[in-house]
Amino acid sequence: MTSTDRQPLRPTRQRIAVTEALASFDDFRSAQEIHDLLDRRGAKVGLATVYRTLQRLSESHEVDMLRTEDGEAVYRRCSDTHHHHLVCRECGATVEIEGPAVERWTNAMAAEHGFADVSHTLEIFGTCPRH
Amino acid sequence: MTSTDRQPLRPTRQRIAVTEALASFDDFRSAQEIHDLLDRRGAKVGLATVYRTLQRLSESHEVDMLRTEDGEAVYRRCSDTHHHHLVCRECGATVEIEGPAVERWTNAMAAEHGFADVSHTLEIFGTCPRH
DNA sequence: AGCAACATGAGAATGATTGTCAACTCGGCA
DNA sequence: TGCCGAGTTGACAATCATTCTCATGTTGCT
Numbered sequence: 001m002t003s004t005d006r007q008p009l010r011p012t013r014q015r016i017a018v019t020e021a022l023a024s025f026d027d028f029r030s031a032q033e034i035h036d037l038l039d040r041r042g043a044k045v046g047l048a049t050v051y052r053t054l055q056r057l058s059e060s061h062e063v064d065m066l067r068t069e070d071g072e073a074v075y076r077r078c079s080d081t082h083h084h085h086l087v088c089r090e091c092g093a094t095v096e097i098e099g100p101a102v103e104r105w106t107n108a109m110a111a112e113h114g115f116a117d118v119s120h121t122l123e124i125f126g127t128c129p130r131h
Numbered sequence: 132m133t134s135t136d137r138q139p140l141r142p143t144r145q146r147i148a149v150t151e152a153l154a155s156f157d158d159f160r161s162a163q164e165i166h167d168l169l170d171r172r173g174a175k176v177g178l179a180t181v182y183r184t185l186q187r188l189s190e191s192h193e194v195d196m197l198r199t200e201d202g203e204a205v206y207r208r209c210s211d212t213h214h215h216h217l218v219c220r221e222c223g224a225t226v227e228i229e230g231p232a233v234e235r236w237t238n239a240m241a242a243e244h245g246f247a248d249v250s251h252t253l254e255i256f257g258t259c260p261r262h
Numbered sequence: 263a264g265c266a267a268c269a270t271g272a273g274a275a276t277g278a279t280t281g282t283c284a285a286c287t288c289g290g291c292a
Numbered sequence: 293t294g295c296c297g298a299g300t301t302g303a304c305a306a307t308c309a310t311t312c313t314c315a316t317g318t319t320g321c322t
Contacts, residue, residue: 010319012269032309046271051310071202071278072309086244097240105230106255113217113226115257122253124237126246141288141299163278177302182279202309203278 009056017043018053022063027092028074066123088128097124140187148174149184153194158223159205197254219259228255 009015021037029037035050054075058065064078066085079096082103086095102122110118140146152168160168166181185206189196195209197216210227213234217226233253241249 010268012318014270030309044271048272048311049270052269067198067202071198071204073202086240086246088246089248095244099236099240102233102236105233109217109228109230110255110257114260115217115219115255117220118255118257120253120255122251124241124246124249124251126241126249129245143287143300145301161278175302179280179303180301183300 009053009060014043014045014049015053017041017045018050018057022057022075022077026076027094028064028066028068028076028087029092030072030074034075066121069125084122084124086124086126088131089125090127090131093128093130140184145174145176145180146184148172148176149181149188153188153206153208157207158225159195159197159199159207159218160223161203161205165206197252200256215253215255217255217257219262220256221258221262224259224261 017038018034021034021041021043024037031051031054032047034054035045035047038045038050054063054065054073057063058075061078061080063075064085065073065075066087067073076094081098083096083098084102086097088094106120107118110116148169149165152165152172152174155168162182162185163178165185166176166178169176169181185194185196185204188194189206192209192211194206195216196204196206197218198204207225212229214227214229215233217228219225237251238249241247
């Protein structure tokens with residue numbers, strides 16, 4: 001197992017603020033957007049801290065992180081089970097989806113070619129009913 | 132259909148060089164790496180041109196483009212059918228894989244939630260047998 | 263209280279990618 | 293063959309997200 005684990009995060013004012021911000025929206029947002037949100041709320045949190053916090057949270061799977069088509073990292077709070085996303089290209093609306101069959105398939109493919117330590121990324125993009 | 136199409140590319144010396152470079156390796160490489168490769172070969176092609184060419188080629192699906200975990204775009208020549216990749220985290224070795232079942236599944240999921248214009252990304256990472 | 267490890271913020275630094283724009287090339291066509 | 297407009301190119305500046313630095317706060321514990 002590749003050691004992804006670290007010490008538990010200290011519940012500092014800043015980290016709490018970031019977590020609360022994450023709880024206030026449902027779509028994927030960039031670190032900068034979250035930083036702006038905090039600013040507007042009056043929470044003084046440095047941009048670097050927002051980046052660091054989101055990074056740690058995504059490493060521990062407390063938030064989902066994915067990359068937009070132009071490579072920007074965006075974050076969103078998430079449930080604790082492994083899942084994927086159906087994301088609206090227009091408004092960012094997101095639906096978490098699970099697919100045991102897909103998980104099985106990726107593992108089978110990897111096994112078939114002798115790959116170990118397998119992980120995968122799967123995101124579905126489209127335009128939601130409202131668009 | 133979102134107009135992804137453009138005029139056919141003119142077969143300039145530079146574009147030919149990039150295409151040839153792409154034919155010379157099997158793994159995913161960044162625009163900068165490809166530029167270096169061209170340099171070493173003595174082909175004088177500007178970095179911006181390499182970026183522009185790769186972009187056009189990937190838009191027309193003549194090359195695959197995916198993002199590494201840190202968001203960098205990497206390219207690789209590809210077959211003309213829709214497919215995904217099994218990529219070695221260590222050496223970049225890549226296996227193209229197809230999964231009709233997955234395609235069906237993503238479409239079904241999108242349909243179920245009323246999403247239109249669906250596309251998806253799916254990449255599998257692991258360490259290949261040689262590592 | 264007192265210490266060591268962990269966190270933070272401001273700003274500089276990095277690095278990939280894109281924009282700018284004058285010079286150049288290509289593919290017709292008169 | 294010579295000319296023209298659209299498409300291309302290259303050198304370099306400009307963006308922009310993200311990371312690094314490091315001096316200064318905080319936290320958890322004893």
